[in-house]
Amino acid sequence: MLFASGTSACAGHHCSGSSVGAVNTLVSLLVEGILSAQCNISNRTLWPEDYAEQALNHGLAGYDFVVIGGGSAGSAVASRLSENSNWSVLLLEAGDDPPQESELPIFSSELLNSKAAYHYTVEANNVSCKAFKNNQCRWSRGNCLGGTGSINGMVYVEGTPENHDLWCSQGSKGWCYDELRQFYTKAKTPQGNSSHPLGYVVLNPANATDMEFVELVTSAWDELKQNRLTQFGDENYLHYNFANVTFANGHRWSTGKSYLGKVRQRPNLKVIKNARVTKLQFDKEHEKLLSVEFVVREKRTMKVQVNKEAILSAGALESPKLLMLSGIGPFSHLRRLNIPLRHNLPVGRNLQDHVVLNLYFKMPPSPSSSGSNDLDGIYEYLMHGTGPLASFATGQLTAYLKTDKNTTTTSKNMHSYLVAMKKGSFQQLELSAQVSGLKDELKDFLRQQLEQHDIFVLYILLAQPKSRGSIKLKTSSSKDPPIIDAGYLTQTEDKLILMSGIEYALNLLETSSFRERQIELLRIPLPECDGYQFKSLEYWYCFMEYFSSTGYHFAGTIKMGAKEDNITCVDPELRVKGVRNLRVADASIMPRVTSHNTNAPTIMIGEKAADMIWKQWA
Numbered sequence: 001m002l003f004a005s006g007t008s009a010c011a012g013h014h015c016s017g018s019s020v021g022a023v024n025t026l027v028s029l030l031v032e033g034i035l036s037a038q039c040n041i042s043n044r045t046l047w048p049e050d051y052a053e054q055a056l057n058h059g060l061a062g063y064d065f066v067v068i069g070g071g072s073a074g075s076a077v078a079s080r081l082s083e084n085s086n087w088s089v090l091l092l093e094a095g096d097d098p099p100q101e102s103e104l105p106i107f108s109s110e111l112l113n114s115k116a117a118y119h120y121t122v123e124a125n126n127v128s129c130k131a132f133k134n135n136q137c138r139w140s141r142g143n144c145l146g147g148t149g150s151i152n153g154m155v156y157v158e159g160t161p162e163n164h165d166l167w168c169s170q171g172s173k174g175w176c177y178d179e180l181r182q183f184y185t186k187a188k189t190p191q192g193n194s195s196h197p198l199g200y201v202v203l204n205p206a207n208a209t210d211m212e213f214v215e216l217v218t219s220a221w222d223e224l225k226q227n228r229l230t231q232f233g234d235e236n237y238l239h240y241n242f243a244n245v246t247f248a249n250g251h252r253w254s255t256g257k258s259y260l261g262k263v264r265q266r267p268n269l270k271v272i273k274n275a276r277v278t279k280l281q282f283d284k285e286h287e288k289l290l291s292v293e294f295v296v297r298e299k300r301t302m303k304v305q306v307n308k309e310a311i312l313s314a315g316a317l318e319s320p321k322l323l324m325l326s327g328i329g330p331f332s333h334l335r336r337l338n339i340p341l342r343h344n345l346p347v348g349r350n351l352q353d354h355v356v357l358n359l360y361f362k363m364p365p366s367p368s369s370s371g372s373n374d375l376d377g378i379y380e381y382l383m384h385g386t387g388p389l390a391s392f393a394t395g396q397l398t399a400y401l402k403t404d405k406n407t408t409t410t411s412k413n414m415h416s417y418l419v420a421m422k423k424g425s426f427q428q429l430e431l432s433a434q435v436s437g438l439k440d441e442l443k444d445f446l447r448q449q450l451e452q453h454d455i456f457v458l459y460i461l462l463a464q465p466k467s468r469g470s471i472k473l474k475t476s477s478s479k480d481p482p483i484i485d486a487g488y489l490t491q492t493e494d495k496l497i498l499m500s501g502i503e504y505a506l507n508l509l510e511t512s513s514f515r516e517r518q519i520e521l522l523r524i525p526l527p528e529c530d531g532y533q534f535k536s537l538e539y540w541y542c543f544m545e546y547f548s549s550t551g552y553h554f555a556g557t558i559k560m561g562a563k564e565d566n567i568t569c570v571d572p573e574l575r576v577k578g579v580r581n582l583r584v585a586d587a588s589i590m591p592r593v594t595s596h597n598t599n600a601p602t603i604m605i606g607e608k609a610a611d612m613i614w615k616q617w618a
């Protein structure tokens with residue numbers, strides 16, 4: 001591996017060049033390049049300075065705006081608010097700068113195993129996740145600046161008109177697609193210049209590492225009459241193509257970098273890293289947030305006074321936890337934990353995720369399976385910022401599908417992508433099995449198959465799941481992870497739609513492209529399902545319970561909607577009901593998860609939140 005896992009080796013260090021002589025020009029160039037790359041791939045100037053030391057030594061004054069969490073949405077909010085030089089903005093982020101593995105797509109599995117990612121174990125529900133240890137899925141999120149946007153797959157796809165019009169028709173006034181389009185546009189419009197930088201999302205089309213495989217799949221999709229898309233964002237994209245990614249010049253561009261790092265010189269914006277917020281403190285009537293309590297470097301508890309507003313952007317798993325710890329949540333749940341109630345709201349309910357089903361296929365190894373030349377790849381990346389190190393797994397080849405032939409709507413019900421594993425790529429399998437918690441016997445079976453075949457996994461995601469889960473507190477300690485009930489496949493309709501996705505996938509096997517390549521479904525031994533006839537409906541419903549897992553698109557746990565509606569927690573201005581100066585701006589406010597990847601819609605939420613705050617206070 002090129003870099004030490006979980007480290008930012010160059011941060012704060014002076015890096016010297018290699019002392020290797022000119023024995024072999026290419027090798028010495030590479031060694032030189034690797035050493036300097038370790039310093040240049042990610043260094044501290046890409047990120048805002050850490051204000052922790054000053055805060056610890058001199059204490060903190062009050063801030064006009066305190067943003068909790070520097071992830072996809074929080075970074076955008078803090079950056080936009082601090083464009084007003086009259087306002088003081090403090091951002092509190094539980095993690096540190098992302099490690100160097102974050103920069104390159106090739107290290108995504110290592111990254112998920114680093115301290116930049118935080119993992120949760122989801123409760124077993126016995127109708128999903130049975131392929132994973134203790135029948136429990138594992139969920140991950142980013143624990144660093146840029147948040148989950150620093151560890152994600154970088155795919156950038158906006159919400160559809162249908163998604164957002166549903167939000168507004170159900171009481172979220174101001175959140176119709178026509179009203180949101182401006183924020184999607186603002187997020188990706190280059191603004192500012194080197195003397196007055198402004199943040200925005202940096203985007204490029206993804207390159208794939210394995211073009212041979214991409215061509216195979218695209219020709220099969222063509223045979224099935226899936227249209228190739230010219231651009232994601234077309235109104236009715238029931239199509240496939242490579243998505244745009246938050247990646248440029250060989251580097252990831254999370255909002256932590258593109259919105260915050262870019263404006264690191266602003267004197268009115270301070271960022272404290274390794275600052276884990278533990279509690280929100282209110283006035284006697286619980287109507288006004290007075291201060292935010294946090295622990296710096298897991299050592300010292302501090303407090304900051306909020307002069308105008310606080311914005312909670314800790315993500316769909318941690319934002320509800322923090323509200324509940326502070327007394328805002330379901331009455332009966334908080335009472336059980338002896339947490340004094342401030343506001344009785346259904347915080348933590350309405351949890352949604354795009355449940356994903358993994359289907360495995362095998363094929364004879366392609367001639368390129370013998371492995372590419374790693375040195376060539378390193379050389380190309382160091383010299384040009386391109387090549388396999390800067391390319392994406394085939395997962396960025398994404399299809400949005402309508403497999404339900406009975407509806408006349410244009411809405412997508414499935415979202416599908418693929419990941420290919422070449423014969424012998426055991427490390428890739430081991431890492432992903434470790435992150436997901438795949439049961440050992442299943443991993444060993446896949447490993448045996450990889451000794452002889454190429455394998456690819458077709459992922460089928462439910463675009464609009466009906467099942468709902470919940471987040472609850474385990475204890476009243478901020479250190480304990482919450483109890484997560486994913487709720488996967490608890491609604492029959494979700495299973496029916498997944499079944500239509502399986503039928504769609506099996507059609508691929510009938511295409512001449514797949515037949516010529518001798519692609520077969522891989523039958524994974526599952527004693528509980530093997531009693532049913534292979535590929536029968538009963539078999540597939542049983543299989544679904546095993547290989548359903550997370551799409552990593554958690555949303556909805558602090559539901560937005562009309563103020564008077566008792567199933568909502570924040571109003572359409574994102575204010576927590578009953579509190580004047582506390583808003584939530586992250587994926588948790590989505591009343592219904594958007595039909596595909598959630599990063600772009602979450603950044604849009606950050607943009608709109610900042611705009612509403614500007615309108616109120618400027």
Ligand SMILES: Cc1cc2nc3c(=O)[nH]c(=O)nc-3n(C[C@H](O)[C@H](O)[C@H](O)COP(=O)(O)OP(=O)(O)OC[C@H]3O[C@@H](n4cnc5c(N)ncnc54)[C@H](O)[C@@H]3O)c2cc1C
Nearest residue numbers: 069071072073094147148152153154155277315587597599
């Ligand atoms: C493995 C993976 C792959 C994904 N791939 C894609 C993809 O390719 N495309 C896509 O669109 N979406 C993807 N997603 C989802 C997407 O990245 C998220 O939906 C999005 O980043 C969520 O943004 P957020 O602002 O709500 O939360 P986050 O980005 O998670 O931000 C929350 C921030 O708050 C901090 N925080 C948490 N608790 C506290 C606390 N108590 N005090 C202070 N700070 C705190 C966290 O450290 C984090 O920085 C992926 C997700 C995962 C996990």
